[in-house]
Every structure is written in C-alpha cells, then in structure tokens.
Amino acid sequence: MGWAGVVRWVGLVGAVLLAVAGYLGGALPDAPFGATPQSIWRAPGGPATLTCWLVGTALLVGAWWSLRDGTPSTRWAYLTAGLWALPLLVAPPLGSRDVYSYACQGWTYAHGVDPYAVGVAAAGCPWLDTVAPIWRDTPAPYGPVFVLLAALAVTFGGGLTGTLVLLRVIAVAGLVLAAACLPALARAARVPTRRAAWLALAGPLVGVHLVAGAHNDAVMLGLLLCGLLVAVRRPGQPPALLLAGALLGLAVTVKATAVVVVPFAVLAGVRRAYTVRALVCGGGWLAGGLVGAVLVTSALSRLGFGWVGALTHSGDSEQWTSPPTAVGFVVDYVGALVGRDPQAVPVIRAVALLLLAGVLVVLWYRTWRALRRLDDARVVLRGAALALVATVVLSPVFHPWYATWPLALVALTALRTTWYAVPAAVAAFLALPDGTNLARFTKAPGALAMTALLLTVLLRVTRRRPH
Template structure:
C-alpha cells in the first residue's frame, strides 16, 4: 500500500469494520446481532480482537496522513479534499466511534418531539429503544447543547424513533460542519499568508477531525464549521452576516461564539481600544440576538445556559483546572479536611474559568487583524484547558485557527503529534471505564502504534512563513 490514498481508505474500512465489534449500540439494533461481529461483541476475547483492529486501522489512517504531509512539504499539491472524502466514506454508516454522545443526541431530540423540555429533564424519562445506548451517566442530566441540534433532532424524531436512523441524521450535521471547514480553511489561510494546501492538509485531512467528527458524529464539528465560516465571511467585508453565523455557531455549542473576537478585529483593524470595544460589542450583540432568536424560533428556548455545567460532571485529565483541583482535593482529603476537599475542585475550576475569561477579554481588545486567527485559537484552547471539563475532541476547536496563524515548526509539530495521539488513543474512552483488561490492551496497542509514527515527524519541515499557493482541490 504505497499510495497514501489507498492506505487511508484501507485504514478507514478496518476502523469501520472494527466499530461493529467495539462501539456501544442499542441491543435491539441490527449491529448487535450482525453475523460474526455480533458473536465477537459477546465475548471479551472477541472485543479485544475488535480493539486491535481498531487501533491498527487508525494507525493506517494516521500513517497515510503523515505521508501526504511529506508530499505537501515537498511542494506537491495532492487532492486533499478528495482524499478526505474517500477516507471518510467508510465511516458514514457505522456505529458512532469512541463515544456514546450521538445516542444522547438522538434521545434528546426524542425529548423535544415528545414535548419534554430537554433543559429540565434527561433522556431517562423516556423508555424503549431510544435510550438503550445512552450512557447511564447522562440519562438523568439535562442537555448542555444549543437549540439548533436539539430542534433538528426533535424534527427528525417526529418522523422516526429509530435511534440508529437518528444517529445517522446527526452524523449528517457533522458532515455539513466538515464541508464548511473545508470551504473556510483555505480562504483563512490565504488571508493570513499561509499556504492553503498546507492548512488544508493539517486541518481538513487530519484523521482526528475525520474520526472524531464524522466517526463519532460530535456536533462540535458543526459548531467549528460555522465559526470558521463566520471568520471567512468577515474577511470579505460582510461582518454583519459573519456575526449572525457566529451566533448560529454558539447556538450549537456556546464556545463557537468566541469567533466574534476575529470579527471585531476585522471590523476595526487599526483602531484603538475604545473603537475595538465598540466593534466587539456590536458583533457580540448581533451574535447574541441571533442565538436568542434561534432559541425562540425553534421553540427550544435558552434554558440550556443553566445546563452548561453538565459536562463538568466528568473529571477529565485534559483540563488543567481539573488536574490541579483533584490534586488539591486529594491532599486535603488525606489531611482529613473533608469539607475543604469537596470545595477545592469547585474553587479551582472557578479560578480557571475566571482566568480564561480574563485572557479572552485581553485577546478581544488587543488582537490585530493579522493575529485574529491566533487570538481565537488561543481563546478556545484556554476554554478547553482551563474549563471544568475537556474531552480529546475538544482540541479540534482550536485546530483550524492555529493552523492558519502562520504556525512555525514547533507549533506544527505539536499539532501533528497531538492529532496522532488523540486519533490512535481515542478507543481509550469513557466506554472502557472500569474495564481493566481492555484499557491495558488498548493502551499497549496505542503506544506501540503511536511511537513509530511520531518518528515520522522529523521528516516534516515546514517553513515558518509558507508561500501562498492555489486553494487545495
């Protein structure tokens, strides 16, 4: 398999086949009783075989991506968007990868269709096949998502309550998000004087975007596509439309609205802080008005703002605030200060969010148009690292903005390494919690696959400022 195109397709097919064994699915679905894979799902050795093939397939996809990267660094112009489409195609109809979130999306849409307020109750009030695959952790929690995906899910749930069909419908939203990203990234790169072909390789063809976006069907990808499109529209002078699209991004997940930082920089590129603040206020007001309007027009409302702390129930190791808070809580608990230990995590999380908000405010008022992409990328990264919760796919939020911000060799190497790790180690997700043998097996396989691929990073040598070439095909 010398051709990266073929290697990536084979890897994607292997991942898709392995998902029939490893992914959590409703017991009533056709996947659960599919010949061969259904038998493998029923035993621990069978699931270990599935996990092995999953990691191997992800490794092939990552290897293909690195090989294409060397071609791009060598001045070639491979058909990146076509490659990404071929690599994604085998993942379109499979069960969701790595996470059960897509089943929650389906159930939350069913709540809307049944007349429940998804911001007051969780999927646990429903019964039947629609809740079979929802993670028990989220069955009693309200939805922390914006009105757009919930209204969309509610509309489809009025047509069918089949959880698999609804999951595939939410995957279409992720596909739409990736299409928007593929449209916006080359334009943002050209405006920031970065090679559009290079930026398209680093973002659009990235296996982390393909597997966590299309494979896992996270609605974060739609949020990101709308945010990138808003920035690209602002660069054409249509900042009003851009602010509306930014509001739509926030109506999927709130962090998408941070792209107003870039919109304000475009509105007043050479202005002082007073005019910049006015630009930020105007763009922000248009975005907030759009967000509220979407909630009212869809009938879902804005109650989701009170549920934004729901993801914080997971104590993710990717959040610096979580790590510090859990360490402080552990020490205090060891010293016998049980009350202080319970409060320590919440206090540290609060400090982390205040720090993130302060950084965002500084970036909003001081970033020039030339550094607008970097400012948005840093702001989103701050929300991930300093927020109350962070999952591996959250790092996709900052990927396109940092990729077009004239990245130097160190930043490109870091982005590439993080993408490789979060792609291949993705099977180590919440679905494995407490399963010692699968965790140890997947960890060993991931390390064995990641280590040789990281050695390939030495062959990637982008220049600090890459020349502008034609938009990727």
C-alpha cells in the same frame, strides 16, 4: 507510486480497520455499559476489535502525521481526507455514545417536552437504554439550533437508525461547510491551503469523532469558520458584520464554546480602523447579528435560554485529561497522604475558569495592539486560535473531540505544526470503539503525568521570558 500515494493508501487501510472495529465492537445500541479494556478483550471478538482499533488508529495517525508539513496539492488533500472518511461514514458510531444522547434530546423536544427542564429519562425517550447512564438525567447542554436539528433528524428519521443517519449527515454538512471556508481563510492568513486543509480535515479525530461519532462540534466549526470568513473578507461593512454575527450566533446556539471567538471576529470586522469608536461601531453591528440570531432561534424553538443553565452539568464527568481536574486530583491525593480531604477539584476548576477569563482578555488586548502595528488577518485568526486553545486547556472537562475546536484555526496560523499535532495524535488513542474512555482506568497515573507536564511547560515558559 510516490511517498504521498503510499500515505494515502496506508491511511485508507487504517480507516477501514477502524470501521471494522466499529462493526465488531463499536458504540452499537445494544453494547453493554461499564466495559473495561479487559472485559472487551475477553468478549467474543474482543481481541479482533481491539487489534483493528489500535492498528487502524496507529495507521491513520501515522499517515496524517507524515504529511503534516504539506501535501502535494490542495486538491490531493481534500480527496484524501474524503477517501479516508468514506469507511467511517458507513461505520457504526465510534468512540462515544453522545449521538444517542442527541437522538433522545431531539425526541424529547419533538414530543413537546422541554429538554432543558428534564433529562431524557424523565421525558420517556424510547431509546433511553442506548444513552450513557451519566447523561440520562441531565438536561441538554446544547443551544436551540442543535436541539431543532436533532428534532428534525428524529422527525424524518422514522426510528433510531434513521435518526442516527441524519445526525451523521448533519455533522458531515458542518464539515463540508468548514472545508469550503478553509481555502479563503488560508489565503487571508497567507498559509499554504494544502497544509491547512490537511491538518484541519484529515486528522483521525475528525474522521472518528466528527464523522463516525457525528458530534455536533462539526456543525459548530462550520458555522464558526464561515462567520470568521465573512468578517475577514468584508471588514467595515455593516451588512457583512451583521451576517458574520448571525453565523457566529448560530454557532453559539449549537455549542456555547464558540462565544470565545466572537471578540476576535469583531477585530476582524474593523480591520484598518483600530480605534475605540470603530470597535464600538463594528462590534455593535456584529453583536446585533449575534444577539438577533440567538433571540430568533430561542423564540422559534420556544425554548428560551434554559440551555445556558444546563451548561453547568457538562462538568459532571471528572477526568484527568482536563488539566485543572488533573491538578485537583493530585491535590486531593496529597491531602489524603496527610490525613485531609481537601476536595480540590471544584475549587481548582473554578480558579481555572477565572484564569481563562483573564487569559482571553489578555489575548484580545494583545491581538488589538498587534493589529494596530500590523494590519494582518493572520493576527486575528491566530488570536482566535489561541483563545480556543486556552479554552480547551482550562476547561473543567476534556474529551478527544474537543481538540478539533482549535485545530482548524491553528492549522491556518501556526508556523510550526508539532506543538499541536502531537496532542491531537495522542488524543486519538484515548477512547475505544464502544466509547470506553481510557482516562477512567488511568486516573492516578494520568493525573500525575498531566500535572508534571503542566509544571514542565510553565517552567520552560518562565525561563524563556525576558528579564
């Protein structure tokens, strides 16, 4: 057995340990809320739960990390990623309780109540006790496509367990779609498919949060990569651009984050003709497909655009894992030392969103200029990847599974893997199996560390800039 064989079985042992931790103390329907690492340790089976979770995560992260520069073959990468997903496919929900929110939002819609108008508590969801308290009174922040999928899971699931199973099937279907698109995108970007597939699909964040946690990010990613692939492979063809826009529109109506990639998909769709006229024409076809998909799904669901307003509630959670929130915490700490209460978090979050808008415009413009010099699909995909990186860094909230947004595209474009593999590896340790977020218990030190990291990065970037 060579080194790759050892890595495969080490990762499988890690995945099995994570599944065991899920059965011992995962996000089960009757798991208590408000748990702390200390209370979990003292609970019956607590030491075994935490030991399995930490050792399993370490083994899975280590196995993934050790082959980050490439696996023996693409087939080997796919088979190993699938093998590691099998124990997590049959595990209870892990790392988050969001899947219960999906179930209740689907139940709300299936029973004739608008999930964008009321929270699941007011709707009378019978599984309310499984939903995290912070999300019981907030409207659904997801688009109509995902609400329809969740309602289908409720309708055909026949109960909570069946609904959870179908929601996981939907998430896995999104990953399968993403996996099907990766080889062609890797060839277009001229990167080794075996490396791209490994980095995008075999990481612990994918197995724990997208497979076991059944997060809808998996569906968004599948549709997003499919839309980009159509635009990259059929540039300048109106029917293809309409289809690419429709796929991206479906991604947006699962999770609005996908919208930041749309301007780069326009560039992919007008390759070899980077004029203002071509951009307007190609962008019009793609925008037509996107708007059409949004309008049709909003009309079919009879939900309209209430989900857009519901997006404001996604920032209700304040954690130092979001860089703008961390900086806001530090400003508030400093203000407390001098006898003031600046309430800086909402202000800095708003500034970060304005900065994000500016960064996205600059990234798009630089990508357009680069394409006019060098017609290369990799340039477009890299621009889209950096747009998602900026979105994650400057968003008001960060959860570990958010790191999967840029991961697939960065895996297709980055020459060096360390700068994004390290954050993904660290994020794998931020949640416990029952969904307890460790950021809640490290607020001050975490905020200080994140702010110091930001200052260090900014200092290094400033020093490297040519004068």
